[in-house]
Amino acid sequence: xxxxxxxxxxxxxxxxxxxxxxxxxxxxxxxxxxxxxxxxxxxxxxxxxxxxxxxxxxxxxxxxxxxxxxxxxxxxxxxxxxxxxxxxxxxxxxxxxxxxxxxxxxxxxxxxxxxxxxxxxxxxxxxxxxxxxxxxxxxxxxxxxxxxxxxxxxxxxxxxxxxxxxxxxxxxxxxxxxxxxxxxxxxxxxxxxxxxxxxxxxxxxxxxxxxxxxxxxxxxxxxxxxxxxxxxxxxxxxxxxxxxxxxxxxxxxxxxxxxxxxxxxxxxxxxxxxxxxxxxxxxxxxxxxxxxxxxxxxxxxxxxxxxxxxxxxxxxxxxxxxxxxxxxxxxxxxxxxxxxxxxxxxxxxxxxxxxxxxxxxxxxxxxxxxxxxxxxxxxxxxxxxxxxxxxxxxxxxxxxxxxxxxxxxxxxxxxxxxxxxxxxxxxxxxxxxxxxxxxxxxxxxxxxxxxxxxxxxxxxxxxxxxxxxxxxxxxxxxxxxxxxxxxxxxxxxxxxxxxxxxxxxxxxxxxxxxxxxxxxxxxxxxxxxxxxxxxxxxxxxxxxxxxxxxxxxxxxxxxxxxxxxxxxxxxxxxxxxxxxxxxxxxxxxxxxxxxxxxxxxxxxxxxxxxxxxxxxxxxxxxxxxxxxxxxxxxxxxxxxxxxxxxxxxxxxxx
Numbered sequence: 304x305x306x307x308x309x310x311x312x313x314x315x316x317x318x319x320x321x322x323x324x325x326x327x328x329x330x331x332x333x334x335x336x337x338x339x340x341x342x343x344x345x346x347x348x349x350x351x352x353x354x355x356x357x358x359x360x361x362x363x364x365x366x367x368x369x370x371x372x373x374x375x376x377x378x379x380x381x382x383x384x385x386x387x388x389x390x391x392x393x394x395x396x397x398x399x400x401x402x403x404x405x406x407x408x409x410x411x412x413x414x415x416x417x418x419x420x421x422x423x424x425x426x427x428x429x430x431x432x433x434x435x436x437x438x439x440x441x442x443x444x445x446x447x448x449x450x451x452x453x454x455x456x457x458x459x460x461x462x463x464x465x466x467x468x469x470x471x472x473x474x475x476x477x478x479x480x481x482x483x484x485x486x487x488x489x490x491x492x493x494x495x496x497x498x499x500x501x502x503x504x505x506x507x508x509x510x511x512x513x514x515x516x517x518x519x520x521x522x523x524x525x526x527x528x529x530x531x532x533x534x535x536x537x538x539x540x541x542x543x544x545x546x547x548x549x550x551x552x553x554x555x556x557x558x559x560x561x562x563x564x565x566x567x568x569x570x571x572x573x574x575x576x577x578x579x580x581x582x583x584x585x586x587x588x589x590x591x592x593x594x595x596x597x598x599x600x601x602x603x604x605x606x607x608x609x610x611x612x613x614x615x616x617x618x619x620x621x622x623x624x625x626x627x628x629x630x631x632x633x634x635x636x637x638x639x640x641x642x643x644x645x646x647x648x649x650x651x652x653x654x655x656x657x658x659x660x661x662x663x664x665x666x667x668x669x670x671x672x673x674x675x676x677x678x679x680x681x682x683x684x685x686x687x688x689x690x691x692x693x694x695x696x697x698x699x700x701x702x703x704x705x706x707x708x709x710x711x712x713x714x715x716x717x718x719x720x721x722x723x724x725x726x727x728x729x730x731x732x733x734x735x736x737x738x739x740x741x742x743x744x745x746x747x748x749x750x751x752x753x754x755x756x757x758x759x760x761x762x763x764x765x766x767x768x769x770x771x772x773x774x775x776x777x778x779x780x781x782x783x784x785x786x787x788x789x790x791x792x793x794x795x796x797x798x799x800x801x802x803x804x805x806x807x808x809x810x811x812x813x814x815x816x817x818x819x820x821x822x823x824x825x826x827x828x829x830x831x832x833x834x835x836x837x838x839x840x841x842x843x844x845x846x847x848x849x850x851x852x853x854x855x856x857x858x859x860x861x862x863x864x865x866x867x868x869x870x871x872x873x874x875x876x877x878x879x880x881x882x883x884x885x886x887x888x889x890x891x892x893x894x895x896x897x898x899x900x901x902x903x904x905x906x907x908x909x910x911x912x913x914x915x916x917x918x919x920x921x922x923x924x925x926x927x928x929x930x931x932x933x934x935x936x937x938x939x940x941x942x943x944x945x946x947x948x949x950x951x952x953x954x955x956x957x
Contacts, residue, residue, distance in 0.1 A: 382400045572599065616699065617662060626861065684747075717879075736757065805949050826881055870915050
């Protein structure tokens with residue numbers, strides 16, 4: 304009966320990483336002098352603010368208490384996210400590229416210009432009262448060549464000035480101001496930009512005045528359904544005359560944000576990007592707006608998003624939730640802009656009821672590409688999806704958190720990062736801590752420091768080359784240039800987390816074969832990139848097997864059925880179609896009703912990576928769902944075995 308049911312179903316159907324230098328002759332591993340990195344996870348800044356990967360860079364996550372942030376990209380390409388609350392703090396603490404392990408080495412010092420070649424420049428600033436501002440930041444760029452000057456710094460002088468000595472030439476400047484009321488409460492953000500001015504050889508000194516009162520254009524929106532702002536950001540990618548790019552911008556939550564219109568620059572170019580995010584005024588209405596626009600003609604005078612329903616895409620998000628972690632989570636969105644690859648904020652308030660549904664209206668005039676992520680209630684799990692490309696008037700559906708949640712690798716169809724790739728003598732092996740039923744989803748701890756634990760062990764042959772706790776991956780250097788087998792074993796224990804009653808423990812055991820020569824079928828497409836900075840192109844996708852489960856359960860991953868069914872996808876990690884195509888040769892499923900002491904095999908039906916299985920659910924008030932153990936292998940000998948404890952709940956049971 305169960306085998307027949309399986310056939311019918313088939314027919315219808317953010318943890319740190321480490322760089323490791325490998326010495327195969329010595330038979331042990333040694334940590335190289337490299338900072339630990341989250342490998343795609345959430346990071347916490349010195350101020351307590353959290354940032355996460357987004358759109359090729361990093362974006363700040365909403366705090367629930369409001370806030371404003373400066374975004375800056377230096378000459379080396381490193382990104383800084385500086386919170387407003389970081390006044391008087393060394394900006395290097397907020398180099399998120401360096402904190403993630405993706406930062407660039409400090410640039411080699413250039414020969415100092417002779418004093419005769421440098422000219423005094425004074426940038427004077429005034430606040431809304433015409434007085435020196437408090438806590439404002441100045442960005443300054445030589446638009447002839449960014450290598451001649453690019454800087455940002457906080458204004459600390461009592462007279463509101465910043466003094467520079469710079470080469471003569473063309474420049475652009477921008478200042479971010481933060482308004483305060485009489486009680487010291489933060490009330491607004493304002494960004495004033497001057498696209499073109501000159502420091503001349505003919506003048507003994509130059510003075511530039513930037514007045515906050517120029518920023519009078521409010522970033523706002525008029526939406527078809529009533530909504531209120533819960534996030535806003537504005538920034539630009541500015542190129543010099545040689546095409547070198549620098550980035551600058553600001554992000555805010557519920558406070559108003561103002562800019563000053565500017566024409567297109569006379570020297571270099573400006574690509575301006577703005578995003579407005581709003582939530583329904585009725586908490587029970589279940590919808591939100593995420594809108595973006597861009598401009599190559601400077602900063603437009605009109606900064607109001609006036610959108611029509613027919614020009615928007617509609618995405619219906621379905622959220623599943625652990626019974627122990629129900630409530631309000633957050634759906635967050637970042638507009639993906641290839642010209643401005645350093646987004647500011649994953650805007651979005653905790654308005655997504657979990658379990659439940661939420662309708663998200665996305666703008667399409669910005670190119671229609673969005674990266675979205677979900678934070679479960681209490682920030683327990685952060686889950687990312689591939690970039691979503693949408694069209695006006697179209698409707699889409701996205702499912703989040705349908706379990707069991709277990710470490711697995713994605714099958715990505717939109718540009719993203721490869722977490723298990725290799726090139727030359729460098730091999731990166733990262734395994735996302737959580738994945739749900741969607742092939743492109745991968746997740747991590749929503750808060751970097753949690754009571755959950757993980758143990759990661761990587762072997763080359765029989766030799767341990769990495770043995771780490773509370774990491775999800777490592778990068779090996781000096782990898783031997785002969786074919787070899789690797790084995791990755793990861794244990795994740797969520798039992799100490801009060802908001803985990805399902806998928807409480809997972810054990811994943813992967814074996815994969817690595818050949819240094821890159822097979823064309825496994826070459827990472829140019830639109831994708833490797834996570835680790837040590838991995839250069841061309842890069843190859845490692846032939847690692849991956850599992851994706853689709854249990855017949857409700858929105859709390861709970862089942863009341865007498866017969867439990869499972870759809871199982873078995874394949875390899877892939878990016879834009881690149882990855883191993885080795886046929887799946889063997890798939891088995893076993894259940895344990897005594898917490899892994901004994902196992903009983905369950906028939907599996909299917910072929911070519913798509914399988915189904917069915918088994919009777921335990922009955923009775925004290926019954927618990929059985930543990931799952933799936934094992935699979937392909938024709939090339941790559942293998943996976945994964946065990947999930949309490950993968951779902953039984954209705955009516957404890």
